[in-house]
Amino acid sequence: MLQKMKSVLVVGPRRDYQEIIDVLYREGTIHLQDISGILENGQEIFTRMEVPKEEEISALLVKLHGIAHILPVSDEEPVKMGDCEESLQKLSTSALIARAYQVISNLESHTRELANRRSDLELRRTTLDNYARIMGKIQPIESQVPLLEGFEVTVLLIQKEFHEILDLVRPQLKAITHNQFEFITAELDENNIAAITVFSKKYSEQVHSFLFSQNVNEVRIPREYANIPLDEALNAIARNKEEIDTEIKTIDGDLAALSSRRYLEISTLARLLEDRLEEIRALNRFGQSENTILIRGWIPKKFLKRTKAALSDAFGNRVVVSEMDVSAEELENAPTFYDNPRWVKPFEFFMKLVSPPKYVEIDPSPLMAIFFPLFFGVIVGDIGYGLCIIAFALVMKWRFKMMEWIQQLANILLISAIPTIFFGFLYGEFFGNLGEEMGWIEPVTLFGITWNRLEAIVPLLVLAIVIGVIHIYIGLSLGALNAIYRRKKKHLLEKIGMMGVIAGILILVVTLMGIIPEFGTIIAAALMVVFVPLLIYGGGTMGAIEVMSTLGNILSYARIMAIGMASVILALVANELGGALGVAVVGILIATLLHALNVILAMFSPSLHSVRLHIVEFYSKFYEGGGEPYRPFGRDKGAE
Numbered sequence: 001m002l003q004k005m006k007s008v009l010v011v012g013p014r015r016d017y018q019e020i021i022d023v024l025y026r027e028g029t030i031h032l033q034d035i036s037g038i039l040e041n042g043q044e045i046f047t048r049m050e051v052p053k054e055e056e057i058s059a060l061l062v063k064l065h066g067i068a069h070i071l072p073v074s075d076e077e078p079v080k081m082g083d084c085e086e087s088l089q090k091l092s093t094s095a096l097i098a099r100a101y102q103v104i105s106n107l108e109s110h111t112r113e114l115a116n117r118r119s120d121l122e123l124r125r126t127t128l129d130n131y132a133r134i135m136g137k138i139q140p141i142e143s144q145v146p147l148l149e150g151f152e153v154t155v156l157l158i159q160k161e162f163h164e165i166l167d168l169v170r171p172q173l174k175a176i177t178h179n180q181f182e183f184i185t186a187e188l189d190e191n192n193i194a195a196i197t198v199f200s201k202k203y204s205e206q207v208h209s210f211l212f213s214q215n216v217n218e219v220r221i222p223r224e225y226a227n228i229p230l231d232e233a234l235n236a237i238a239r240n241k242e243e244i245d246t247e248i249k250t251i252d253g254d255l256a257a258l259s260s261r262r263y264l265e266i267s268t269l270a271r272l273l274e275d276r277l278e279e280i281r282a283l284n285r286f287g288q289s290e291n292t293i294l295i296r297g298w299i300p301k302k303f304l305k306r307t308k309a310a311l312s313d314a315f316g317n318r319v320v321v322s323e324m325d326v327s328a329e330e331l332e333n334a335p336t337f338y339d340n341p342r343w344v345k346p347f348e349f350f351m352k353l354v355s356p357p358k359y360v361e362i363d364p365s366p367l368m369a370i371f372f373p374l375f376f377g378v379i380v381g382d383i384g385y386g387l388c389i390i391a392f393a394l395v396m397k398w399r400f401k402m403m404e405w406i407q408q409l410a411n412i413l414l415i416s417a418i419p420t421i422f423f424g425f426l427y428g429e430f431f432g433n434l435g436e437e438m439g440w441i442e443p444v445t446l447f448g449i450t451w452n453r454l455e456a457i458v459p460l461l462v463l464a465i466v467i468g469v470i471h472i473y474i475g476l477s478l479g480a481l482n483a484i485y486r487r488k489k490k491h492l493l494e495k496i497g498m499m500g501v502i503a504g505i506l507i508l509v510v511t512l513m514g515i516i517p518e519f520g521t522i523i524a525a526a527l528m529v530v531f532v533p534l535l536i537y538g539g540g541t542m543g544a545i546e547v548m549s550t551l552g553n554i555l556s557y558a559r560i561m562a563i564g565m566a567s568v569i570l571a572l573v574a575n576e577l578g579g580a581l582g583v584a585v586v587g588i589l590i591a592t593l594l595h596a597l598n599v600i601l602a603m604f605s606p607s608l609h610s611v612r613l614h615i616v617e618f619y620s621k622f623y624e625g626g627g628e629p630y631r632p633f634g635r636d637k638g639a640e
Contacts, residue, residue: 028634
């Protein structure tokens with residue numbers, strides 16, 4: 001449910017503003033408000049605080065992160081990390097900035113030189129790898145390549161799908177070199193062809209110019225490898241690669257040594273400066289006079305005492321936290337803070353599908369935590385499927401431990417599997433009618449009615465409608481409570497009128513069906529006489545029209561029975577088809593596949609329809625949304 005919020009005003013000496021902000025940031029309980037509201041109400045001695053050093057700290061963070069990115073991560077012990085953070089945490093913002101400048105001055109140029117040199121060496125090594133690969137491919141045809149003084153060798157790389165270009169290049173080279181050339185082709189790999197071209201150096205400029213104009217990928221072997229046999233060139237490349245690897249290892253050793261000495265300090269500095277930057281950015285919401293600062297915000301009532309104690313411990317009586325009286329309009333705009341019991345928290349996931357409730361509204365999460373599993377269980381209603389859903393949810397929780405949204409959905413499935421098994425017991429279903437056929441279980445009979453879904457279609461349809469009536473009436477009652485809380489008389493009368501009119505219509509219907517005696521018509525007429533005027537007064541003509549919409553909402557709950565019936569029929573088909581195939585192994589395989597499909601559908605379709613019944617039919621009776629989520633000023637606890 002939503003927590004009660006307190007509007008507070010923190011007043012303290014201006015000279016301590018940074019320390020006050022530090023304490024509030026560490027506590028992480030206050031949702032900051034813009035101080036403009038107070039400044040515009042006659043507090044002319046106060047002005048908005050300016051934001052200093054924001055750009056300077058941002059620039060320092062870019063440089064610190066750049067250095068940290070170059071250095072290998074140092075695996076320091078937690079105790080040592082705590083000592084480093086504790087010593088740096090004591091520094092003022094100005095001292096932290098000075099320390100950052102010092103670190104950057106000592107490390108930035110050196111680490112950048114090492115990183116640039118390493119990058120050049122890696123590029124050089126990649127290039128040598130390419131040369132070696134090409135030379136390795138053309139080495140078998142080396143004997144066909146004439147090594148003549150005054151001739152140049154170049155290699156063309158052609159994708160196989162464009163091999164026709166070789167037929168265009170060859171005659172042009174023949175014309176340029178006056179037939180003084182050799183042109184040999186070989187497959188380089190599964191995608192490329194290498195064409196080795198040998199021609200007189202006096203035509204070098206014309207040949208390269210022609211190849212460039214044709215946009216041919218030309219690989220020029222470096223001069224140091226061009227005029228020697230390929231095996232010698234390959235050996236030379238291998239030696240150069242070893243030299244490069246040795247130098248890269250030396251650079252990595254230098255970076256590792258730097259990291260072991262300075263990485264901890266750099267990463268801690270960056271994190272603390274990020275915190276200070278966020279604190280500084282909050283300054284423009286504060287007010288200041290010559291000697292005083294004002295900080296306004298909302299604190300959940302359960303955190304207020306703790307926050308006061310933290311400020312008192314740090315500043316004694318120099319900092320005062322005052323609880324403010326707020327108007328109804330201000331209270332309506334207070335931030336909303338969910339603090340539900342553990343069994344409700346997974347269902348807060350569905351609240352992300354709509355805008356957050358306003359502070360003065362009722363949080364529907366607990367109701368969804370009750371009705372969603374109930375709807376899910378009524379729809380699926382199979383012991384075997386419930387056990388499969390539990391197994392699936394447990395696997396998902398184990399496999400994706402770090403993904404919060406999957407953990408929430410898996411918890412929802414685990415909770416929903418419990419009523420699924422319960423209703424499976426009532427329906428007598430274990431993988432459809434398999435349990436009943438095997439003599440393990442049979443449908444329960446209550447009040448002379450069997451809960452076998454294939455035989456009790458009408459009673460189950462009535463049950464679904466009754467669930468809908470109860471659900472809608474709870475929604476209308478919550479709407480009435482919201483109206484009382486927000487002091488909206490017409491909305492209250494509209495909700496009361498709607499409940500009375502709907503009750504009158506339902507009594508009239510069951511009377512005409514002969515379910516209750518005829519005097520029910522008199523009760524229905526009396527309800528109409530009393531509640532129709534209330535409905536029209538509270539909601540106008542649209543309120544009267546809304547009656548039909550609400551009746552439609554109630555009928556929508558029939559889908560609980562319809563979707564469940566589709567699942568039963570598919571399970572029955574799986575069992576019947578598996579038994580009719582004659583070959584036991586094939587029959588079991590087919591039945592298993594169909595049941596697996598049905599379980600997958602059972603996890604998605606009932607969930608979607610249950611969510612729809614809540615958001616479309618149920619929420620429309622009381623929920624407005626549009627609230628502001630509670631965002632406390634402080635470090636994200638999940639990032640620690």
